[in-house]
Amino acid sequence: MAADALFGPDAPRIRTIAPGTAFVKELARALAAETSLATKPDALADAIIYVPNRRSARALSLALYDAAGEQTILPPDIRALGDLDSGEPPPIAEQALSGAAPPLSGAKQLGVLATLVRHYYQNAMGTELPPASALSAARELGRLLEQAAMSENADWSKLETLSLGDMAAHWSRSADFLKIVTELWPEWLAEHRASDPYKERLRAARALADHWRDAPPAGPVIIAGSTGATPPGRILMRAVLDLPQGLIVLPGLDTLLNDKQWESVIKAPGHPQNTLIRTLRALGRAPESVAPWPGISEDGPARARVRLIHEALAPAEETADWRATLEELAAASNQPIEEFVRDGLTGLSIANTPNEAAEAEAAALLMRETLEREGQTAALVTPDAGLARRVSALLGRWGIHVPPSAPVPLGRTQAGSLIGLCARWAADPGEPAVLAAVLKHPFVRKKMDSGLLDLYFLRGPRRWKSLDDLAHSIDIRHKLEPHSPFKREDQDEAILLVQRLSEIMEESGADFSILDGVTADAAAKRVADLAGAISETPMPWAGEDGAGASNLLQRLAELGPFLGEMSPEAFADLVDAESSNLPVQTGEPEHPRLSIWGPLEARLQSADRLILAGLNEDVWPEKPPADAFLPRRFRAPLGLNDPEERMGLSAHDFAQLAAAPHVVMLSAARRDDSPSVESRWVWRLRTLAEGAFGDRTAELLKGETGALLDWVSALQTRGVGTLPADFSAEPTPxxxxxxxxxxxxxxxxxxxxxxxxxxxxxxxxxxxxxxxxxxAPLASNLRGTAIHAALDAFEKEGVAKDAGSLLELIRVELARTGEPESSWAGRLAIWQDVADWYLEWRASRDIGGxxxxxxxxxxxxxxxxxxxxxxxxxxxxxxxxxxxxxxxxxxxxxxxxxxxxxxxxxxxxxxxxxxxxxxxxxxxxxxxxxxxxxxxxxxxxxxxxxxxxxxxxxxxxxxxxxxxxxxxxxxxxxxxxxxxxxxxxxxxxxxxxxxxxxxxxxxxxxxxxxxxxxxxx
Known part of the structure; x- marks a missing residue:
């Protein structure tokens, strides 16, 4: 058997693929070579391969096809293991093996917790919590339950024994509030014979491990790319090690750590190697026992880059003397310090742009320039969704369509936004801004032309309450604006559209303004009928966002029995809140050579040029969010994981990407119009490099971005294209x-x-x-028009020339123009004085009528x-x-x-x-x-x-x-x-x-x- 054989009695059971390597491609290459996939298309048909998420699964399928010579193969069973921050649960297809009751759906679990939260506020504080607020609190509690399930030593019973000491009174109330998860939630599950969805993941993993022990799979079982951050993942890893053809492939493990460094990393949850080391310890293995992936040979610069990145992200106590550290690293490589550091920085560029707009311009320029290199690929990686969208839009000016691959909240999609708008519209059918937004929606505007209605009759102050009132307002508009630009036929067309909308609203039963309250399940059905009635078929239910919209309505239907009756406005708030918490893929076609990824999507991916952007503190890395109901210092006594562990996973992502052969790191000196700090990772890397090059470091780190900021400045000041020869900045246009x-x-x-x-x-x-x-609020010119109309009407024949008649005319004209009744009531005394004065002035005129x-x-x-x-x-x-x-x-x-x-x-x-x-x-x-x-x-x-x-x-x-x-x-x-x-x-x-x-x-x-x-x- 070859020394690099992946399977066999003497083959290493745990391997690692070095940072900066095309993980998925190398995994597919070695598997194809090991199994002769090119000549035996069914060689991996019996294999089971776990990867972190669904995107990795798709990438591995394509890589295996390429590795087999682009011929048809019988693919292995590729499953998404689910990672700590992916939102994808570990596989529970085998949950029947656990013998437990089916777990609650996400919506039902959220609904139960929201009900418990509302009961707490009613009983403890005597207040009625709005549904959206109750759901927000329920999500926080759900997050705590998930963290407890993902922390193997969590023990809520210790909460009562914790001393509050000098904690503020509101934390004392929080301890009482947390009884929802420590007592009420388990009681509810037991009473309804339901299964905790988080604990069910553990039970399903244990059941699958037991099943494998009793009936081992016939083919290889591989867990690739996972750091083992979750207890279910570690359970499956232990089970895989016991299988005849089990294999674990870790991403970017540093196998050169000594015992002292191992202990330092264990004490530093934010270190990129922390999770991997804890996983190995849970598996009973040491880092030196992990074998490298076969067929990968690291050259000097690649090894130097990895060592520099790992040292830059090392625990603080290990970085007291970076000069000495560099001497040790250089000596181990038999190189002078400067040569070692220069090798490590080869292919790495760092640019700090003036602001986030310049950062987006820089990223777009780098991606555009990559297309000039035949066959080259580039990927922007950033956790900043706004920056990703901005770069995508900037590329569009060159006709390059590169959609961000990260999922977006449902509310930002076309289908999701229409559902939210319809819920808001149903609460107040006559609201002009919402009505205009509904009619201009891409799914609606081709079916209903609202141009004239929007341009002439919805703008300015609101003069109506319902759709029927709006039709009447349009009908009499010529009386208010005798010199207006619209014609009578424009009015008739707008009235017909409003009447049609009123009929649709009535047929769907979606006019919630006439109801005292609605329930989420009934209201969701009516909103769905309304959205379907005004949209082009098959919208809004087609595509990925259509599936997300259907999922949203299903969630609302499940939440309905738990939330009870609510106001129409509260239901609209609920729809918006739920839409923002449902991520969906846009389903847009990807560019063949350019990509925009979030760090999660970038895991195990590769490109010829990687652009890491958004490298500012609190952006990347993102600051761990504070617990809403639990002081952070209580987490360790309760056995909950340290929030810094997520920071460590983020640091691992960065280390994997930063070790690639060609990397550009971008940050912004200002964000949101405020000074911003460069990411600690970049700052530490820069400082480490200064240990070798001193003042020359900045010039060295410019790399291929030397002229980049000049290009960005030119684009921002002059724009795309050629300026006219006589361009000059005049003081006024x-x-x-x-x-x-x-x-x-x-x-x-x-x-x-x-x-x-x-x-x-x-x-x-x-x-x-x-x-x-x-x-818009009633403008002064419209108020003046109304007063003029009232004074003109007062002089007509048949009108009593007294203060009462004048006051009534002024009231009617102001109301017709859009003056709220409350404003009239507040100024009535003033208008009475004005009317009396006007009659006196009128009587004083010596004109004989x-x-x-x-x-x-x-x-x-x-x-x-x-x-x-x-x-x-x-x-x-x-x-x-x-x-x-x-x-x-x-x-x-x-x-x-x-x-x-x-x-x-x-x-x-x-x-x-x-x-x-x-x-x-x-x-x-x-x-x-x-x-x-x-x-x-x-x-x-x-x-x-x-x-x-x-x-x-x-x-x-x-x-x-x-x-x-x-x-x-x-x-x-x-x-x-x-x-x-x-x-x-x-x-x-x-x-x-x-x-x-x-x-x-x-x-x-x-x-x-x-x-x-x-x-x-």
Whole structure:
């Protein structure tokens, strides 16, 4: 038998594949060679191979196919063993062997714990805990139960004997709360003859081990790639060692550890070798007894890299003198220190980018550059899901589709998001933001065109409660907005869509707003019917996310009996919470040469270039989460595992990946706009290298990233592609006058042309119109429109001219515009005073009842050789006994002062006077204008005539004459082909954002200018 034979009486039963090696490929290569798989396609048909997770299982299947010469084979039985943080339970297909009752499903277990939590809060605190909060607490308790099951020496009975000492009072209450898991949970299981799902894993593993002892499998049984982090895994490992053809293949065991180092590692749960050493101790083996995997020959640089990584991650007490450590390592390799360290750093690059955006750019550039090398592969590995998505999006700009392979929460998928939106919509069918989101969902928008409904009728303040109210609101919208851009047929189309939605809601029984409460199981069914009715067939149940959505609804149905009745809003919160805790694979096709993995997916995987990103403290490694109900210092007395063990598994992942031949490590100096610290692993590796090279270390560690940060900076400042030759950074954005300048402006827009020329250019020339926010609070301009409408209606025939009638008109118009009833009730006393004042002001008018209201006017002139029309709508024009005109403008805010009018930025009233004096208003013959009067309808109402105070800088005639000359010169100036339309050039005169600051990029242009306008960020 060959010395490197994998099976046989004298073959080593435990082997290891060195770090930095393509684990799955080497495993498949040796198995194929051992069994002559290329010539005997069924050679491994009887084998059972356990790997850590399902992704590893898929990778091994493909690797065996490749190792067999890409021919059809009868594959072995490849099973996912399940690792500590994969979310995949160990195999329990053989659970019938244990003879125990079937374990509870995850949903039922969560429901039982949530019920116990709610009972505790009701009895101990007299409070009713919302379902989502109860489930959150139940998950924490479930985590404790799982940790106890995974800790072989856990003993909850010791909880009562622990001394609280100086612990805060809330920890004392926690000890009482933990009786849920120490007493109530076991009692419930016994009463209902149910099996603990966590302990069942142990029983299933023991039953399988017993079965193997009595009836050993005919073929090889291999556990490959597992660190043995879980008790069920170690039980199966011990059983495999007793089988005739049993084999354990450990990932990256350091077989050169001496006894002293072994003991140091055992005391350091966060060390990458800790779990492997504890596993070997549980199996009764020493590290030196583990044989290397056959056919792998490490060259000098590879061995040096592994030694450097292991020393950088060694326990603190072993790193007191790194210079001495380097001398020992170099002497063992018969090399000078500098040569040994240089070998270890060959192929390794480290870059600390300015921020996470630059880090993503760097990763994307490295992956893009890999495609320039024929046949080369690259993989980004990061635990930061946001960074992974960002890199995927950046690659998309080059037409490269590389989806992250890590599972995503169901709520982030299309099917999951639709279920969540429908649950939220069912709670309030008329909610504009939710309704718009539902109709714009990819599964819905092709079936129901909601463009007009969203653009014209859902935006702005909410004026309705139900879908029926919404249809009525759309029907009367033309009365509220006589000059709106939509047509009657647009209204009819939108009304038909709303009526169709109302019918679907009624048929599915999903209008929860009319119910006092719902149960999760009944509500889930109705939401499923609603989602199916509005979606294209077969959505939303197709694909991986569709299966996840079905699983979600099944979980909700199982949770229903335990959670009881809840409010519709609480049910929507429950759906969101459950969706965020259900990971699913997106099912998107993978790129043939590029990959984006999480550390879990990267286990046992390999690529020609590995990019390790997110290497910052609390990102990678991630800080172990605090226990919600158990002080950390109590874990050891209770026999629970140290949370640092997960840190050790994360460190093992890093050590395996960092030992690859070509590695780039990326971190960010700032994250989330705050300073960030480089990962301890990178920092320690850098410090170790400095022991050999000192100040030259930084240049050495640049490696292949020397120009990378320069490329990133260029991309971030200039963007992708070639910049125009005349590119320059102007202090404000400006646009040239087009050939066809608008031929008409209203008097208010003339003011805007003075204050913010860019907004006029964008609106009148580009044809861009600001779109209101969905469900926005009532804006001041809409409130003013409502007041104007009420005052206009008050003057109609048949309306009683008393305060009560005026108040009712104001209330109705404000409500129709979207003013909440609570706001009206809170300001009723103020409105009563306003109504009384207005009646007094109205009675004081010496006009003999001769006036017109809401009258439109216009005049046409020629400016700079082009026809131009000036228009206006006057709130009220009175004719005095002498035949002169008085123009009244109602304001719900602060009217402009005479000084502001004289400055030229409030020309509305003087320009109206010009139109009136020339007979431009309908049904108002030309006459001199005797007065321009502002009437403020607000908390402190007042009436003021322009240019009648002692402080007025000019007379009324002078202000009108200045306006007549000023608007002509203004329009002529912007007719000049060399004119520019700056964004708010005199920001001190701008009252508010006209809606185009973001388009003008004011914040970007003014970011380095002191005293900027503070525009949209």
């Amino acid at each position: 400006r646009k040239r006058t087009p050939a066809e300048w608008p031929t008409r402006l209203s008097v208010t827009r003339v003011d805007r042309l003075q204050r913010d020329p860019y907004s006029i250019w964008a609106e009148s020339v580009l044809g861009l119109r600001q779109v209101d926010v969905l469900g 001769k006036f017109v209201r809401e009258v439109r006017g216009e005049i046409s002139v020629e400016i700079a050789g082009h026809p131009f029309e000036l228009s206006a709508t006057a709130d009220r024009i009175e004719r005095t006994a002498t035949g002169e005109l008085v123009i009244v403008d109602f304001k719900t805010g602060q009217p402009p002062t005479d000084k502001a009018i004289d400055a030229g930025y409030d020309q509305q009233m003087p320009l109206q006077a010009i139109i009136a004096s020339k007979g431009g208003f309908k049904n108002v013959r030309a006459a001199p204008v005797a007065a321009l009067e502002y009437v403020a309808i607000r908390g402190r109402p007042e009436a003021r005539r322009i240019a009648e105070s002692k402080n007025s800088p000019k007379t009324l005639e002078e202000l009108i004459a200045a306006a007549a000359d000023g608007y002509v010169r203004l329009v002529a100036a912007y007719r000049d082909p060399e004119a520019v339309f700056a964004s708010a050039p005199r920001v001190q005169f701008v009252k508010y954002d006209y809606g185009y600051n973001l388009l003008a990029r004011r914040a970007e242009w003014n970011r380095d200018t002191a005293g900027g306008d503070g525009g949209d960020e």
